[in-house]
Amino acid sequence: MFKLKLPTDPRWANLAEKNISEVLTDHAFCELKAASTATSLISKFPDKTELVQAMVELVKEEIEHFHRVHELLLSRGYELGKERKDEYVNELTQFCIKSGYSREEYLINKLLLAALIEARSCERFKVLSEHFKNSDAVLSQFYHELMISEANHYTLFIGFARKYTQNIDVEKRWNEILEFEGQIIQNYGISELIHG
Numbered sequence: 001m002f003k004l005k006l007p008t009d010p011r012w013a014n015l016a017e018k019n020i021s022e023v024l025t026d027h028a029f030c031e032l033k034a035a036s037t038a039t040s041l042i043s044k045f046p047d048k049t050e051l052v053q054a055m056v057e058l059v060k061e062e063i064e065h066f067h068r069v070h071e072l073l074l075s076r077g078y079e080l081g082k083e084r085k086d087e088y089v090n091e092l093t094q095f096c097i098k099s100g101y102s103r104e105e106y107l108i109n110k111l112l113l114a115a116l117i118e119a120r121s122c123e124r125f126k127v128l129s130e131h132f133k134n135s136d137a138v139l140s141q142f143y144h145e146l147m148i149s150e151a152n153h154y155t156l157f158i159g160f161a162r163k164y165t166q167n168i169d170v171e172k173r174w175n176e177i178l179e180f181e182g183q184i185i186q187n188y189g190i191s192e193l194i195h196g
């Protein structure tokens, strides 16, 4: 899926099912962070008008996702728990974003990083949607819808990376990032977090 090197370990879905309030809480914060990535791109690249316009729409959509996850938590008698560290995203960020980058390097890497996080999130949502197909129709449908949204966001970010590159070989960099993700993902799939 999206050229991701490895699929999620299917056992992760069982873990998620047993800790659904934790998963939904972590998921809610993922949506909030996605909105914050979009606002930070607006602040850092105000001159990229097309990007700014797309990020405004994205902020609205990610906040709506946050709203939906939050409502789902409440409807099941839970409340939003505490935010937990996302080691997966931290590792990827360290790999993708280095100090001393030029403006272009920063932009392209930031866009590719966002594309990858959308792609893996989408893959995890697909796992959840399929896992809950026969046991929880509401969750299954919910994750199916979000899977489609996040797939579109992946396409959006990859598209901007290709559009704005001047001196960077985007395909080469994208492959390096995919390789790295394929290695680190082997250490995940063992906790009740969206990227855990």
Ligand SMILES: [Fe+2]
Pocket (backbone or CB within 6 Å): 031, 034, 061, 062, 065, 149, 150
């Ligand atoms: Fe989202």
Ligand SMILES: [Fe+2]
Pocket (backbone or CB within 6 Å): 034, 062, 118, 149, 150, 153
């Ligand atoms: Fe997204």
